[in-house]
Amino acid sequence: MKYKKNIIAVALLSSGFGSYANTAPNLPLVLKDPLTNQQWHLQNTGQSGFSLSNGKAGEDMNIDFADRMGIKGRGITVSVIDTGVEISHPDLQPNVVPGSRNLIDGTDFPTDTHGHGTAVAGLIAAVEGNGMGGRGVAPYANLIGFNFLDEQSMASWMLSHGLSEDFRALDRFTDPRVFNQSYGNSPATPQRDAMDDPGFALQQEIMQDISLQSHWGRGAIYVKAAGNEYESYDTYISGIPFYVLPRENGQYFNNNGLPFHNANISSENVSFWNMVVSAVNAKGEHSSYSSVGANVFLSAPGGEYGTNEPAMVTVDLVGCDKGFNVSGTHANALHGGVDLDPNCQYTGVMNGTSSAAPNVAGAIATVMSANPGLSARTVKHLLAQTARQVDASHAGVPLSFENAAGEMVSYDAVPGWQTNAAGYHFHNFYGLGMVNVDEAVYKALFTGVSLPALQVTPWRAQTAQVSIPDASLDGAQSVMTLNEELTIEAVQLKVNIEHSRVRDLAIELTSPSGTRSVVLSPRTGFLAGSKGGFTDAVMLSHHFYGENAQGNWTLKVIDTDKGSSQTYIYNPSIGLFGYNKNNNSVPGVLKDWSLKIYGH
Template identity: 25%
Template structure:
């Protein structure tokens, strides 16, 4: 715990104590020595720049949904054809023959495609084309008042007879890299325009503003958000409680005489161990540090947004779990311990987990690798590639070569380097004789660096809080990508971690040679396209993302895979069963049918070991009793046998047959 003299009078010690007891899953948190091997960890951030003056840009906006009220036909026009019938590599299903009329057949016409750059683009449409598909790809110039614009200034809004924005259904379309949900305009001449990633539509008599502009004073300077299209993706999600974001770093700057944490971090939306979260501003073996690395990293992901102050975070709403793993100070955790704590907490809350690691280690951490390998459904690791300006990415990012739930992130420039020299947006950062982003096998995505971030200064530097305009290294690129990943998962929590990675890879803006290359991976992250892809998968699978019902969906999928007929025919469970999140399923059952006391007991007490969850249901043959234990989370395919299938199948059957059924659960040691 923090010593009382360090606490501000308004800092709720009782809440901290309660939090620790809730989050603590059995680890020794009062560490007096750091676990071996962690001294080799290094944050991947470099020298810090001075805070630049922020410019503000105001834009006139028209509510895109309200615009529908002005149309002759406000609802989407029915199009009685199917979408592309290309196989969907994520779901294994055929994308097509949907039960919605909001689809377009790629076989009935030859669309005209218009693709944008990472800069501000103006798209002019040939209205003689029956179908035009436009893809904006982020806009690094947005903060300077230059927008990605669909230019329809030669026609008026009266020419629009059909307007279907994504918020009211949109139109499903596959451009070749995965079906996504597009906004749609239908014009009186019979032509249709599908589009994504645009900031505005300009008509002769008005304009529709399609972006989300929070009122934070620094937002216009956050070119990184604009270049990733985050301001477009915010139309659909700003993050939610389905996702937990973990930040493993140096901890957070804390000053009891200046309000506690940085004022632009939302402390009410954070969980942490009170004796671990504070950045000591001291690196064992190297001495004092002037700034809090962890504060800058976390602010990129989740700075308090739309509060009229400071900067905007990528994810406004998801809970952030911050753990100090750097600098080898008393109370710091190892990567393995921190990762396990985050996984345990996410499972207890029924959440998906995105972990940001803006750090490198001197060698392979086998314990961490094991956790990555066994949590490929529910945990996504976003890790900085390193700043050595060399071929070969750092550990643990290099684990991305072997595991699809690891995203190794390189760093890209915006429009200029730290010295003001003009650069090509998206290019890998490389300073002659200085730092540069590592590249090589396993590199997956590029994210922006040298960006605006919150800064907490050490007590020796006054203990003040402010901002810096050039937070850099792949340390800055990784949280940009992690923040986008958390939005994608918020949009569709039914996705697995590997699917989130695949979506982000498929929808990235290609850099360098066509396709994947070791210099830039799959390309520069595109938030808007990735979120639209996640929404499309939710539509085609018929799912309605919900934290309360997701475990039942997984349970139904288990029953389908493990039906007695299939089990008998195969002799064992199908391979996909091994990928089921058994821990989340059991946690969901506990949450749905037990008391809060039992829920807390199950979620936070490791003393239960392999405690058995016993539930009873009434059937036509009398009382039926079933058991599920914690080890389900570790079961292999071969171990998931008909016994488990029948237990779950019986349980679900009883739930379906009785409106008054009240399963009774108990824990057996």
């Protein structure tokens, strides 16, 4: 199989397509359907996506080469783990294969009463060239779906995430090699090491096995949405819903431009087995809502809201009485039963990292179909190597604050684009960059050997017991030496910190090569800490991708506030309440920390 792939690749090169993949200007996509010309994420010509303003030409996923060569996901199955999927939708049904499940009634029809999962499925693999709607990123890929968000038991999780009822290995050609998870949670307090929870530990074992051993050892990839809580978030306290928002210098929703809810605080998002994805809008900039963090691996189009600025154009539940597109007036010109879509089968307002994730899932299916013999980790590596430095001038987010001595100081709270010692660009907003389909496909065609086997170190612990001075750039610092000479794929950090105002803290990790990663930005909207701080809190960074793990690692914890910032919660029936109103009366303590390296 690899031999045949190399012959194909040489033929493409000799015919001129080798240079085309890298340098050719955008050419019209083949087999256009009526709405494809508004799907800016596939080919951005500056169109509006039926919104009130236009995007920026060229800010797209770069699929021209794959499109013209017909490399579009054939033979790769993607599992949509969501609100369900309307698998009878005429723009999805031809790509649906056996394997879907309604987790409530046990049938093979994963009923979607919301529309979210159906829209996600359309972004991945809506059919092309059938004269209706638009197309997916991988329009030849196979689809299965699960209504997991309606029935979130452990049994349902196992089935939707790849563990069959008869515990059969995922080796059939119709078994999924890509799992899309456009969902998440918003913890109001720092997460403790979820591996202490037997259920989560079991999930991680299952994901590890499927990621590495399924499909005759080639493995699979789990894609995860980063979250949509950059400015505020919703949570539950004792079963009661609350809206959580920041307040700084007497102004609500003022968080000094920093992410209010970091993507690195959810246990699912700090799992090595999940590829976390943030969202970019049609101008090639950070989508206003997208959660961000050092754990983000890639960014992809998610759009804005489809009214003032473009969102995603994708499939919707059939009928003008359900889904996102219903009868009535709407600012998005696709909605309400218009001539282009009289039966309201499509939508122009799908957005969020819920959209960015399936765009990456479709990209993965495309790259896998270019060279099915490559391991899933190798495909992930090719995506990292080829990711585009989107929004290259983004300078990050500095934080000015008054220190304990009454002086105004500045802290580089979210660094701009940095190039690590292995030559990889990284930004907490965009991870290793925007997914670049054509470049990854081109590399896959010429890649004949997969990555070496994954190696995972045990947790390496370091006692610190260092005081964290209040409102000071000095911070608390501790050094650990690792002897493992591994090429890094990801680094997990576990911390134990005593502090009564965890929202004040920035946590940064510096590698032996000198690369500095802010693994938790300050002003994260926690309501409180576990046991008065962070207790076995785990975070993840991809900032060190490709570097050598051997040498001295430095952890630094900085208190950036002496009491000016607060977190508020609101419920319309209960009212508005403030948390963290008073500054910590005593300095915090960095008690101890641990590192785990994933690499080869």
